[in-house]
Amino acid sequence: MKRLKLDWLILPLFGLAVILAAWAISSATWASNLPSPLKTWESSRDYVLQPFAKRGEMDQGILRFTWYSLVLVAQGYALAVLVGTPIGFLLGLSRTFARTFDPLIQILRPVSPLAWLPLGLVLFLNTGKEAGTYGALFTIAICSMWPTVLNTAVGVRAVPQDYLNVGRVLKLSRWKMLTRILIPATLPYMFTGFRLSLGIAWLVIVAAEMLTGRPGVGGFLWQEYNSLIYEHIILSIIVIGLVGFVLDRLMSLLESRFKTA
Amino acid sequence: MKPFLELSQIGKTYPTPAGPPAVIVENFNLRLRKGEFVTLIGHSGCGKSTVLSMIAGLTEPSTGGMILAGREVAGAGPDRGVVFQAPCLLPWFTAFENVMLGVDQVYYTADAEERRQIAEYYLSVVGLGEAMHLRPASLSQGMRQRAGIARAFALSPKLLLLDEPFGMLDSLTRYELQEVLLDLWQRNQKTALMVTHDVDEALFLSDRVVMMTNGPAATVGEVLEVGFPRPRSRAQLLADPAYYALREQLIGFLEERSHLRPVAAPPPAVPPPSRPAASRRPLQRLLGALTAA
Ligand SMILES: Nc1ncnc2c1ncn2[C@@H]1O[C@H](COP(=O)(O)OP(=O)(O)O)[C@@H](O)[C@H]1O
Numbered sequence: 366m367k368r369l370k371l372d373w374l375i376l377p378l379f380g381l382a383v384i385l386a387a388w389a390i391s392s393a394t395w396a397s398n399l400p401s402p403l404k405t406w407e408s409s410r411d412y413v414l415q416p417f418a419k420r421g422e423m424d425q426g427i428l429r430f431t432w433y434s435l436v437l438v439a440q441g442y443a444l445a446v447l448v449g450t451p452i453g454f455l456l457g458l459s460r461t462f463a464r465t466f467d468p469l470i471q472i473l474r475p476v477s478p479l480a481w482l483p484l485g486l487v488l489f490l491n492t493g494k495e496a497g498t499y500g501a502l503f504t505i506a507i508c509s510m511w512p513t514v515l516n517t518a519v520g521v522r523a524v525p526q527d528y529l530n531v532g533r534v535l536k537l538s539r540w541k542m543l544t545r546i547l548i549p550a551t552l553p554y555m556f557t558g559f560r561l562s563l564g565i566a567w568l569v570i571v572a573a574e575m576l577t578g579r580p581g582v583g584g585f586l587w588q589e590y591n592s593l594i595y596e597h598i599i600l601s602i603i604v605i606g607l608v609g610f611v612l613d614r615l616m617s618l619l620e621s622r623f624k625t626a
Numbered sequence: 627m628k629p630f631l632e633l634s635q636i637g638k639t640y641p642t643p644a645g646p647p648a649v650i651v652e653n654f655n656l657r658l659r660k661g662e663f664v665t666l667i668g669h670s671g672c673g674k675s676t677v678l679s680m681i682a683g684l685t686e687p688s689t690g691g692m693i694l695a696g697r698e699v700a701g702a703g704p705d706r707g708v709v710f711q712a713p714c715l716l717p718w719f720t721a722f723e724n725v726m727l728g729v730d731q732v733y734y735t736a737d738a739e740e741r742r743q744i745a746e747y748y749l750s751v752v753g754l755g756e757a758m759h760l761r762p763a764s765l766s767q768g769m770r771q772r773a774g775i776a777r778a779f780a781l782s783p784k785l786l787l788l789d790e791p792f793g794m795l796d797s798l799t800r801y802e803l804q805e806v807l808l809d810l811w812q813r814n815q816k817t818a819l820m821v822t823h824d825v826d827e828a829l830f831l832s833d834r835v836v837m838m839t840n841g842p843a844a845t846v847g848e849v850l851e852v853g854f855p856r857p858r859s860r861a862q863l864l865a866d867p868a869y870y871a872l873r874e875q876l877i878g879f880l881e882e883r884s885h886l887r888p889v890a891a892p893p894p895a896v897p898p899p900s901r902p903a904a905s906r907r908p909l910q911r912l913l914g915a916l917t918a919a
Pocket residue numbers: 640650668669670671672673674675676677841
C-alpha cells in the first residue's frame with residue numbers, strides 16, 4: 366500500500382526529471398537555440414508569478430492569456446455541442462439521414478484546422494474587424510464537432526430495444542420518447558463525445574490564434590516565436606498542456622457521473 | 627360465449643439472408659376467456675416470446691390476426707400490460723417514476739394527485755411501499771420485478787402479458803412473487819397470458835396450460851385444464867394427487883411429445899366455466915390415454 370503511494374508520486378517525478386535532463390542536455394549540446402530549463406524559468410517568471418497582469422496587448426500574464434483562449438474555446442465548443450448533438454441524433458435515428466450525410470462527414474472529419482481557418486475567415490470577411498473572431502469560432506466548432514456527432518449517433522443506435530419497447534407499450538409521444546427514453550439512454554455516449562470534442566477544441570485554439578493574431582495563449586506563443594523569445598514558446602506549451610489535462614479531467618468527472626444513468 | 631382474446635392462425639416467419647425464410651411460429655390458435663389465467667409452456671427457443679411479443683404488438687405477425695375484447699389488435703398499446711423477463715425499468719427513473727410514466731399515459735384525464743395515488747397504490751400492493759423512490763440500481767432483482775409488475779397493473783390493461791417474469795429470481799423470491807401476482811390478478815379480475823418454463827409455476831398459477839411444440843414452425847401442441855379451486859394455496863395443491871397427475875402430463879409432453887405435430891390441429895375449445903368440475907378432467911384424460919395405449 367505504502368509502496369503504491371510512493372509509486373504514484375515518485376515515478377511521475379522521475380519521468381519529469383528524465384525529460385528535464387534531456388531538455389538541459391539538448392540545449393547545451395546540439396540544439397543551441399533551445400533555451401535551457403533554467404533560462405526558461407527566469408524569463409517566464411514574471412508571466413507565471415503575475416499571471417493576471419496586463420502590461421500591453423501582447424504582454425500579459427500567462428493565465429490572462431489562457432483565459433482569453435478559454436473564452437474563445439468555450440464559445441466554439443458550445444456551438445459544436447449545440448449543432449453536433451442534434452446531428453448525432455438524426456444520424457442515429459434515421460437511416461436515410463445517415464446514408465445521405467455519413468460519407469460527407471467521413472470526408473470532412475479529417476480536414477485540419479489549418480485548412481478550415483482560411484475558409485472561416487473568408488466566410489465572415491464581410492463582418493470586417495470581427496472576421497478573425499468568427500473565423501476562429503467557426504474553425505473550433507467544425508473541428509471539434511465530430512466526436513460529439515459520431516458518439517451521439519452510436520449511443521442512439523445502442524439504446525436497448527427493451528427500453529424502446531417500454532415506450533412503445535406505453536404509446537409515448539415522440540417528444541416523451543425522446544426526453545424520457547432516448548436522451549437519458551444516450552447520455553453516457555454523448556458525454557464521451559463532449560469530452561473528446563473539448564480536447565479537440567483546445568487543440569485547435571493555438572492554430573486559430575496563430576493565424577488570426579488574437580491575444581491568447583496560442584497568439585502569445587506565435588508572437589514570441591516571431592520576437593525570438595523562445596523561452597515563452599516552452600512556457601506556452603506547458604500551459605496549453607496543463608490546461609488541456611485539467612479540462613479532460615473535469616469532463617471525465619462529469620462523464621462518470623452520467624455513466625451510472 | 628365470445629372469447630376475450632382470440633388468436634387465429636398467427637404465424638411468424640423471418641427472412642433469412644440465403645434460402646427460404648425461417649418459420650418460427652405457424653398456425654397458432656388460442657382463445658382466452660375474460661378473467662382467465664393461461665400459461666404458455668414449451669422448450670427454450672420454440673417461440674414463446676415471439677408469440678407474446680406479437681400479442682403485445684411489439685412484433686408484427688406474418689400471418690393471422692387477433693381480436694382483443696371485440697377489437698382487432700394492431701400495434702402496441704397500454705391496453706396490454708407487459709411484464710418483461712428482465713424488468714426493463716428505465717435506470718434513470720426511480721421505481722415510482724417508472725410506474726408514473728405509464729400512469730401519466732393512461733390516466734391523462736386524472737389530476738396529478740390522483741395519478742400519484744394510483745402509482746403509489748400499485749407499488750405498495752406489490753410490496754415496494756418503502757422503496758418506491760429508489761432507482762433500479764439500488765433495488766434487488768426481486769424488487770425490480772415487483773416494480774415491473776406494478777407498472778403493468780397500474781396501466782389497468784385489458785390483458786396482461788408476462789414473459790418468464792420470474793425466470794431470473796431465486797426460488798424463494800419466485801414463490802413470493804407468484805403469490806403477489808396471483809393476488810393482484812384476482813383482485814383486479816384481469817386476463818393474463820404468461821410464458822414460463824417452470825411446470826410447478828404453470829400449475830400453481832393458471833387455469834389452463836398451453837403446451838407449445840418445438841420449433842421451427844412451433845404451434846399449440848396440447849392444452850391442459852388446471853381446475854384447482856381458487857384461491858389456491860401451495861400446500862393444498864401439493865397435497866392433491868391430481869396435482870401430480872397434471873405435473874406428469876406436462877413433463878411427459880415436454881419430454882416425449884413436444885416434437886410431435888398436433889394431428890388435426892383443432893382450435894382449442896373454450897372450456898366450460900365451472901372450475902371445480904374441471905379438476906377431474908385431466909386425470910380422466912390421462913387414464914383414457916393410458917387405456918388407449
Ligand atoms: N428477429 C429475429 N430474427 C430471426 N430469428 C429470430 C428473431 N427473433 C427470434 N428469432 C428466433 O425465433 C425463435 C424463437 O425465439 P423465442 O420466441 O425467443 O423463443 P422462446 O421465448 O420460446 O425461448 C428462436 O429460434 C430465435 O432464434
